[in-house]
Amino acid sequence: MRKLALSDEILLKVEKPARYIGGEVNSVMKDRDKVDIRFAMCFPDVYEIGMSHLGIQILYDMFNRMEDVWCERVYSPWTDLDRIMREEHIPLFALESQDPIKDFDFLGITIQYEMCYTNILQVLDLSGIPLLAAQRDEDCPIVIGGGPCAYNPEPLADFFDLFYIGEGETVYRKLLDVYKENKSSGGSRRDFLLKAARIEGIYVPMFYHTEYREDGTIASFEPTEPGVPAVVKKQVVMDMAQTTYPERPIVPFIKVTQDRVVLEIQRGCIRGCRFCQAGMLYRPTRERDVETLKEYARRMLESTGHEEISLSSLSSSDYSKLEELVSFLIDECNERGINISLPSLRIDAFSLDVMSKVQDVKKSSLTFAPEAGSQRMRDVINKGLTEEDILTGAGQAFEGGWNKVKLYFMLGLPTETREDMEAIAVLADKVARRYYEIPKDQRNGKCQITASSSFFIPKPFTPFQWARMYSNEEYIARAAIVKHAFQDQLNRKSLKYNWHDAEVTVLEGILARGDRRVGRAVLEAYRSGCIYDAWTENFHYEKWLEAFEKTGIDLAFYNERERGADEIFPWDFIDIGVTKQFLRREWERAMRGEVTPNCRQQCSGCGVARWKGGVCVEGKN
Known part of the structure; x- marks a missing residue:
């Protein structure tokens, strides 16, 4: 024992x-x-x-x-x-x-x-x-x-x-x-x-x-x-059939954040959002076999006793066998009384139909991630989502019985203007307006639109790795602009707006793109008592500022300047498959507001074809 x-x-x-x-x-x-x-x-x-x-x-x-x-x-x-x-x-x-x-x-x-x-x-x-x-x-x-x-x-x-x-x-x-x-x-x-x-x-x-x-x-x-x-x-598994998967995952004694069976359906993403690090790091897209996934689901539910199963993917809607897999899970889980969680879905008719079958619409809210309020800004970040897509999806959701919607945005994106910031409030109001266009006797009570904005952080290996960030004060000022814009909207009583901690954003930015010298400040901050910085109650921004000052690290140098085209980045010695030339090309397209098609529509020559013997997994060379 x-x-x-x-x-x-x-x-x-x-x-x-x-x-x-x-x-x-x-x-x-x-x-x-x-x-x-x-x-x-x-x-x-x-x-x-x-x-x-x-x-x-x-x-x-x-x-x-x-x-x-x-x-x-x-x-x-x-x-x-x-x-x-x-x-x-x-x-x-x-x-x-x-x-x-x-x-x-x-x-x-x-x-x-x-x-x-x-x-x-x-x-x-x-x-x-x-x-x-x-x-x-x-x-x-x-x-x-x-x-x-x-x-x-x-x-x-x-x-x-x-x-x-x-x-x-x-x-x-x-x-x-x-x-x-x-x-x-x-x-x-x-x-x-x-x-x-x-x-x-x-x-x-x-x-x-x-x-x-x-x-x-x-x-x-x-x-x-x-x-x-x-x-x-970078090391990549190209044949997902050759990988192991935990069919008997550990079951904790206490409730944890994700207290459920998790089924990884694919790796990678075809979308090419210019702010998204995971979408670049985990290319190329590789799917798991649907029959194998069905067997994994059965075995994990039996070996754990969990009462919920969740699909794991950067963009579940892009999994080619999603309809077959979800239909199987609905049949399997309904018999067992097990809930199904479907994160990372694009809000379209199919997704809403599926969610209506697996969720209690009276208790749940839907999540959209437009990322930006204006179409101009969504084109800059290559979101691949139009206002019509957003409003159509919201309308279908409201007609299906939902009355709560969460909208996620970013502030401080490259080329952002005051008009782009205020457009966040305008778009939220249009979503609420779409709800009130439904006949009153068909509505599910009052609607609640909650908009949240994080502050943009340029991450390594993204087209935005050259971008500048802003100071804590500048981020708060941008959030204030959006907040005031919400107060001017027609349906403001149905709207709620909140934003993330700007101080955490500033720190995350320097740690994300810092070089080896930044480690001195990390060590100094730890010695001054900093741990669990991701937890609000334990985050001490002042101690971090003191650590940077004591070790001679200039926040503005790392965060508040746009990088030059030829600058050597601390991470340039790593080859992730996606080339720096492609990322720079995408940065320049972003500055012109040009959209790049997703990988299934057209190969953009990002470089990961090397991992498939010269033939890109998704696109056509």
């Missing part, structure tokens, strides 16, 4: 002790003496968030199918346990075995969101692992970073031994074999890292050097060891 790392006395002092005890249904236990490699898989946020992440479940399942590997999980302790662990000198531990993380061979950290960067340092610190990779000795685990934020690893480069660039099903087995061979031959930590750096898709920061110009921009970025590649190529 396992001995818990925390005593009953400590567990009774913390909120939700079930976060830390492990032993959940479908978690994997192995004999530690019969495996060669112990791998701690970490999501640097609270248990409820980390347990909802599909990527962790996929990798956990993949590793534990390997006889020589035992993969366990670890999450960031919440602030109450964090304090106790520091006071009592309790090392951070894995959920399955309750063994200290420092005793593992690898600590793999999924970097999903920039605002979790200080939590990464918390995990290392509580584990007793030196925060700086350069200070680690032979007894420390190899610290690996992966996930979307690893596509600009430089702000975190000093804290990681290596980064895995791409999808985990590709070269992890090779990496683990190299580790075993190096260990059996008596090789050092540095020996392993040098061998790892020569594996396609692996980036080892210690073997690269950056030179800067007098103006602060990058002059060069080069490898420092022979055989280490100048370009790190």
